Amino acid sequence: MFNVSLERLKSRLDFLSTLTDPDLPFTRRAFTARYLEGRNWLEREFQKAGLGTQTDAGGNLIGRLEGKSPKALVLGSHTDTVRSGGRFDGILGVLSALETVQTLLENGVKPNHSLEVVDFLSEEPSDYGGLSCVGSRTWAGTLSGPMLALENADGETLEQAMKRMGADLKRVRSGPLRRPEELVAYLELHIEQGPTLEHAGIPIGVVTGIAGIERWKLSVLGQADHAGTTPMNLRKDALVGAARVVLELNTLAGMTPNIVATIGKLELSPGAANVVPERVDLLTDTRSIDSAALERFNTNFLERSKVLLESAGLGFSFERVSQSTPTVCNARVLSATRAGATRRGYKWLELPSGAGHDGAHLSSLCPVGMIFVPSIGGRSHTPEELTLEGDILAGTEVLLETLLELDRVMV
Ligand SMILES: [Zn+2]
Secondary structure: OOOOOOOHHHHHHHHHHHHOOOOOOOOOOOOHHHHHHHHHHHHHHHHHHHEEHHHHHHHOOOEEOOEEEEEEEEEEEEEOOOOOOOOOHHHHHHHHHOOOOOOOOHHOOOEEEEEEEOOOOOOOOOOOOOOOOOOHHHOOOOOHHHHHHOOOOOOOOOOOOOOOOOOOOHHOOOOOOOHHHHHHEEEEEEEEEOHHHHOOOEEEEEEEEEEEEEEEEEEEEEOOOOOOOOHHHHHOOOOHHHHHHHHHHHHHHHHOOOEEEEEEEEEEOOOOOOOOEEEEEEEEEEEEEEOOHHHHHHHHHHHHHHHHEEEEEEEEEEEEEEEOEEEEHHHHHHHHHHHHHHHHHOOOOEEOOOOOOOOHHHOOOOOOOEEEEEEEEHHOOOOOOOHHHHHHHHHHHHHHHHHHHHHHHHH
């Protein structure tokens, strides 16, 4: 078995995580000077490790090791962060991938397939309309004209920002940057960003899929009346109705396997202390890796909410505002990951990813899989984000074993 260098990986994690916006901790927003500085450093690290480097037409930084076949097994993640992010989100995936490929090189392994370590451009919600996964969308050919026209607060378009990152927009507009025939599989190590692994005391999460997300806008319609003169039994209080809807969603999701549901946004009008609320607009966020279950859940929830509100004399309207389909991770990648964890003596647990990742966009091109390592307290996107050294080592070793297995069995 090959030994990865935890020391080397840790020193790279320390360097890149602290290459940050001077005013905010652990912040490297995509398209900024700091972000480019990090990528320039990363490119030199790729080269020092012996990888060929390239920034592709989508602005993705790629380190590549040629194998017996040009068809590539792709490892990767991202080096951009949210504002006041953490030390590990994204960069752990890129740097553990580099460590893995460097270890194979140092041990004289000539892989069957070419290996690529990719820093995908702008995975986190960007300053351009909040669009995420910009780089992986260019691979899949789903970065549309309206997306490219999104602007940041200074009026720069995403297209202009991508050009600054070295992207070739003519090529991006002309279709997918990669073809399925060029790719064997995509594999990403990432922090869990939730508490499941830590609670279970298990270091390795074998990711079964990336959740699809449905968002619905619900409006509860009552009547604005004087808070002092309207008797309690004659009110049509939209907020009281909305509160019932919130509880209904929470209770229903608690009873339904493989679903999480949240109402994180609520607008109340007229919003005055002395007026009975007339209208409440709520935004639901429901997630699952099972699209049929997600649809059933939302149909059921909306039906029950309607009945609840009608019986309270309130009006109700709803519309779906967004929908993304779940990604099912590839069975062969899952089995290679389970086998890899077992070979290294680590316990593993299968779990879905409730957060979005580049793999969701790459799944139209090739089999995808992800490996999670525990996030202490389930925290992420915050300076408190923490993954323990032992778990970083475990994740990297399992990444290496999975890569070797996929290189062996995939064609
Ligand atoms: Zn991430």
